[in-house]
Amino acid sequence: MSAAVTARGGRTGRRLHPLPVRIMHWINAVAMLIMITSGWGIYDDDVIIRGFHFAKFLRLGDWAAWSLNWHFAGMWLLAINGLIYLGYGVVTGRLRERLLPIRVSELLHTVRETLHFRLEHADITTYNAVQKLLYIIVILAGISQVVTGLAIWKPVQFSGLVSLLGGFQSARVLHFIGMAVIFGFLVLHVVLALLVPRTIWAMLAGGPVLARPGSRAKAPGP
Amino acid sequence: MRSPFRPDDVPDPAILDNHRPLIKSFERRGLIRRGLSLGALVMLTGCDVKRPEAVESALLAISRFNDEVQALLFDPNKLAPTYPASMILKPPKFNAYYDVMDVKPVNGATWRLELSGLIADRRPWTIQDLQALPQRTIVIKHICVEGWSYIGGWTGVPLRTFLQHVGADLRAKYVAFKTADDYPSSIDMASALHPQTLLATEYAGETLADPFGYPMRLRTAVKLGYKNPKWVTAIEVTNKYPGGYWESRGFSWFAGL
Known part of the structure; x- marks a missing residue:
């Protein structure tokens, strides 16, 4: 079910994380941090949850005007990088190959194993069902942030979209929830990466070389 | 009652006045170039923020670029929703x-x-x-x-x-x-x-x-x-x-x- 892994340094195969993916991953990490922390600065000007503020040291921008400027600068980085990532993922087949299919039985199995602290991670070249689901959720949340963000940036130009989202304030809340989902993912993602540091190294150096480019099933080593 | 619009820490307006010539000096072409130079922005978010005014200038340049984008997005015939x-x-x-x-x-x-x-x-x-x-x-x-x-x-x-x-x-x-x-x-x-x-x-x-x-x-x-x-x-x-x-x-x- 998984691509076989050859010895490191094989010349013919493709890396687990090809260079474009690594570059886009780290650009995205910076963009996400800019968007989340500047978004907290904007949020604090008129809170959604009464009494809930983000501490000043967590916010990017020393007050709302600069948080907004960061946010509207970071949006280009996030959106352009995100579009190229999705385009790349679709054209090369990487998204489908790595994130699909997800089987419910597999999902339940992984959850059970996780709860018993028996999570398998000897092979970092394939994602388990929970990982697949989480990556899909965070990609959808990222797309949703762009859509709800456009709605609250341009509620008159995109008034149809705003009413589809249930109005301006509801679009705002959805934008906030999207942030919370991505932030939750981010925390989990970083903690798990720190628990298996090989994955961090792989995202920097490329990771193990896959046996046969594009093959997902029963790929015998050369 | 304090206006909710007023930020907690109002920056000294003199900061902008002092840098007005610099801000004014950006030409449109330069603005767009800077606006697109997002790589520069990434580096600015890193550790070497010894000159925050450089960050501010870059952000203002992008904001001016965004003004142009906003003008392009503006449809003069599109009406805002109205209510009873x-x-x-x-x-x-x-x-x-x-x-x-x-x-x-x-x-x-x-x-x-x-x-x-x-x-x-x-x-x-x-x-x-x-x-x-x-x-x-x-x-x-x-x-x-x-x-x-x-x-x-x-x-x-x-x-x-x-x-x-x-x-x-x-x-x-x-x-x-x-x-x-x-x-x-x-x-x-x-x-x-x-x-x-x-x-x-x-x-x-x-x-x-x-x-x-x-x-x-x-x-x-x-x-x-x-x-x-x-x-x-x-x-x-x-x-x-x-x-x-x-x-x-x-x-x-x-x-x-």
Whole structure:
């Protein structure tokens, strides 16, 4: 079910994380941090949850005007990088190959194993069902942030979209929830990466070389 | 009550004044280049932020680039959603860079609207003069840059009608406003000519109350709240960038909805 892994340094195969993916991953990490922390600065000007503020040291921008400027600068980085990532993922087949299919039985199995602290991670070249689901959720949340963000940036130009989202304030809340989902993912993602540091190294150096480019099933080593 | 619009720590306006020549020195081409140079931005977010003014300049350059993008996104024929009169909030929400207690009422009897710049007939206007022009009522959402919003009902002469009436150069770039509370503001001509941009003199069918701009304020459905100056005393049509109160403190100038 998984691509076989050859010895490191094989010349013919493709890396687990090809260079474009690594570059886009780290650009995205910076963009996400800019968007989340500047978004907290904007949020604090008129809170959604009464009494809930983000501490000043967590916010990017020393007050709302600069948080907004960061946010509207970071949006280009996030959106352009995100579009190229999705385009790349679709054209090369990487998204489908790595994130699909997800089987419910597999999902339940992984959850059970996780709860018993028996999570398998000897092979970092394939994602388990929970990982697949989480990556899909965070990609959808990222797309949703762009859509709800456009709605609250341009509620008159995109008034149809705003009413589809249930109005301006509801679009705002959805934008906030999207942030919370991505932030939750981010925390989990970083903690798990720190628990298996090989994955961090792989995202920097490329990771193990896959046996046969594009093959997902029963790929015998050369 | 403190205005919710006022930030906790207001930066010293002198910072911007001191750097005005630098900000002004950006040419459009340079702005776009800088705007696209997002790689530079990434590096600026790193550890070497020894010169925060460089970061600020970069952010302002991107904000000016975004103003151009906003102008491109603006559809002059797209109307903002309107609402039934029953949904009008009474009274409207007060907002300014100072507390509602500090509002200095304007005497409507002696009030005059001064005109300047690229306008053929620059005679001053009284409130009766304004109300003699065709009026329009709109029930629209007010959206503040902070995030809150409310539905308000406004009546007045469309700015477009007024500008045509006084023979303004409608190809000029900016319409600028001066106010009794020292809150300069300006909008682009396309937004000024939008059918939902009014010189408002009434709220919910009644004469505008003092805290909300009596005798006349700008009310446009296509801009954020801070682009709606109250107690307007002068209008200028110009091609020279006029800026505005919050704009000189870092907020986006276009601020279109």
